[in-house]
Amino acid sequence: MTPQDAASTNETKRGTSNGPGNSFDKNNYRLAYEVQKNLISLTRTEDRGVKHARFFVLRNSICPAILVETGFITHTTEGPQLAQSTYQDKIVSGISAGISSYAKIMRPQETSKSHR
Secondary structure, three states: OEEEEEOOOOOOOOOEEEEEOOOOHHHHHHHHHHHHHHHHHHHOOOEEEEOOOOOHHHHOOOOOOEEEEEEEOOOOOHHHHHOOHHHHHHHHHHHHHHHHHHHHHHOHHHHHHHOO
8 A cells, every 4th residue: 555645736626535456456456445434534625536557566476456536735724634643643543444444354354253
């Protein structure tokens, strides 16, 4: 996973998106969906969706991988938010919750045993 902030010449562009893209596509999409769902829930930013991508950083991964775009640093409201530690904490919590949700879905028997 590679978190990053996007830039745009259009300062009204804002939101979060995820891009899965390697030989684990089915798992990538599920991971991206769970992270996106949790990020949107916690940050309340615009949902730009899960997009298919074959970026170099993802292409040769030996496990499920996604690229998380946490917002636009050029947006008039979102840019300053991205610099705030409270907003960064929401981003971290959203990504973490998404990974946890993904892990529970992918290994339901293992995760249920650890809660007994």
